[in-house]
Amino acid sequence: xxxxxxIAGMALATFFTRYAMIAxxxxxxxxxxxxxxxxxxxxxxxxxxxxxxxASPPETSIHGRWVALGVGALxxxxxxxxxxxxxxxxVTFWALSIFGI
Amino acid sequence: MFGLLYGVMAxxxxxxxxxxxxxxxxxxxxxxxxxxxxxxxxxxxxxxxLTTLAINLxxxxxxxxxxxxxxxxxxxxxxxxxxxxxxxSYAVSITAYRQGTGSAAYFLGAxxxxxxxxxxxxxxxxxVGMALPDPTRYGLDLVFPLAFLGxxxxxxxxxxxxxxxxxxxxxxxxxxxxxxxxxHILIAGLLASLGGIALEEVERAWGRR
Numbered sequence: 001x002x003x004x005x006x007i008a009g010m011a012l013a014t015f016f017t018r019y020a021m022i023a024x025x026x027x028x029x030x031x032x033x034x035x036x037x038x039x040x041x042x043x044x045x046x047x048x049x050x051x052x053x054x055a056s057p058p059e060t061s062i063h064g065r066w067v068a069l070g071v072g073a074l075x076x077x078x079x080x081x082x083x084x085x086x087x088x089x090x091v092t093f094w095a096l097s098i099f100g101i
Numbered sequence: 102m103f104g105l106l107y108g109v110m111a112x113x114x115x116x117x118x119x120x121x122x123x124x125x126x127x128x129x130x131x132x133x134x135x136x137x138x139x140x141x142x143x144x145x146x147x148x149x150x151l152t153t154l155a156i157n158l159x160x161x162x163x164x165x166x167x168x169x170x171x172x173x174x175x176x177x178x179x180x181x182x183x184x185x186x187x188x189x190s191y192a193v194s195i196t197a198y199r200q201g202t203g204s205a206a207y208f209l210g211a212x213x214x215x216x217x218x219x220x221x222x223x224x225x226x227x228x229v230g231m232a233l234p235d236p237t238r239y240g241l242d243l244v245f246p247l248a249f250l251g252x253x254x255x256x257x258x259x260x261x262x263x264x265x266x267x268x269x270x271x272x273x274x275x276x277x278x279x280x281x282x283x284x285h286i287l288i289a290g291l292l293a294s295l296g297g298i299a300l301e302e303v304e305r306a307w308g309r310r
Contacts, residue, residue, distance in 0.1 A: 002146065003120050010128045010137060010151035017157035019183035021164030025172060030163055034300070037158055039297030041132075041270040042256040043269040044156060044251055044290035048139050050270030051277040051285070053246045065243065072247040073254075082103075082251030 068093035104219050105132055106248060107138070108226020109233070113242065118227035125220035129187065132252070133157055139245055144283030154289050163191045167208075170198045171209035174205055187219070219272040261300045269293035 021029070054070055072089030079085070104125075111121035118137075124134055133153045140149060163186065171179055182205070190211035197203035257263050269289050276285025 003116065006149050007120075007124050009253045010124070010130075010153040012132060013149060013150050013154040014128055014130045014157050014160075015162035015184055017154065018164060018186045019180055021161050021177050022168045022171060023240055025168040029161055029184055033134060034162065035298055035301065036294060038266045039262065039294035040155060040290065041159055041254065041263045041296035042266050043297070044136065044152070045253040045256065046266035046269035046292070047273035047286045047289035048136060049246050049249045049253060052139065052249075054274060059147045068225070068243055069250070070245060072243075073250050076133065076247075076250040076254040078259075080255045081252075082106075082248050084104075085251040085254075086247045089243055089249060089250075092209050093140065 016022060018037050093096040104222025105226035105229065106244070107131065107134060108223040108228070109230040110135070110226075110244060110248075112230025112233075113244070114229050116141070116227070118224055118231065121227040122166070122220055122224045125223040128153075129185070129216060129219065130157060131188070131219065135248070135252075136137045139249065140283040140286060143150050145285075148283045148287060152283075152290075155290060160186065162187075163195075166210050167191065167195050167198070170195075170203060171205065173178060178205060182208055182212065185209075185216050187212065187215045195213060261297055261304070265293050265297040268296055 068089045071092045072085040075083035075088045076082075107125070108121055109119070111124070112118070116124070126135075129136055130153070131157045136152055136156050137149050140152065144152075164183065167186075171182065174182075190208070193211050194203055194208040197207055254268060257266060265310050269303075272289035272292055273285050280288070281287075
């Protein structure tokens with residue numbers, strides 16, 4: 001039930017943002033709003049990642065996680081893509097855990 | 102590819118493959134779905150819905166830019182096209198419209214193509230995810246932060262966006278210690294993004310001197 005409610009709420013929120021401006025055809029959003037939108041995704045993503053990166057599951061090596069996240073962040077920064085950071089981070093983590101770090 | 106990743110992540114937070122599929126079919130918004138999964142376990146329904154709304158605000162701009170091209174259509178087509186307007190189908194359609202080759206049929210075709218591909222790959226990912234045992238043991242819980250790091254970096258265009266990201270991260274860490282649920286994500290995101298505008302104003306004031 002909780003899952004269905006969440007999915008329905010997300011669907012309504014998504015439809016609202018997609019249809020609102022098409023329904024109000026011809027009206028431009030204010031300039032300040034446009035400027036603000038440039039910063040919304042970057043801020044939300046960073047807010048999502050930072051606490052999650054600090055979390056430490058009990059069974060895994062905390063050092064391995066940090067190194068893997070560091071390598072992933074570096075690759076993400078250089079390539080600006082998801083796949084390199086994902087693959088390099090996971091491979092780093094696995095390699096380190098083989099050596100028991 | 103993103104669909105596969107989405108499916109694997111959905112399994113990690115405990116959604117069944119059918120729930121993951123239903124979300125892709127009904128919500129049909131990739132970045133919002135990823136974000137929702139990131140907060141699924143600890144957030145309440147309102148926090149998830151409002152964060153979805155914030156992530157999707159960019160659709161308002163997309164809608165505003167494509168709306169003039171849809172004026173000639175019958176009224177009932179507009180909500181149908183809006184319902185399926187994904188980032189990718191919007192991008193190819195607005196490009197076609199601007200070059201004079203666009204049409205409602207083209208827009209609809211692009212929308213439907215993505216509408217079919219996204220849930221299919223998501224379901225495949227969810228089934229793959231079922232086969233993987235205990236995610237933390239294999240470091241698969243790192244999939245979330247690593248994938249989001251890649252997304253985040255794509256949005257860091259200059260010093261102002263970088264500063265906003267740092268501030269948002271610090272606010273979120275502080276907030277996660279003080280607030281219950283996942284409200285810190287939305288609050289830190291809103292405050293830091295408003296800070297971006299403040300930075301622009303400061304920059305402009307300095308430029309004038």
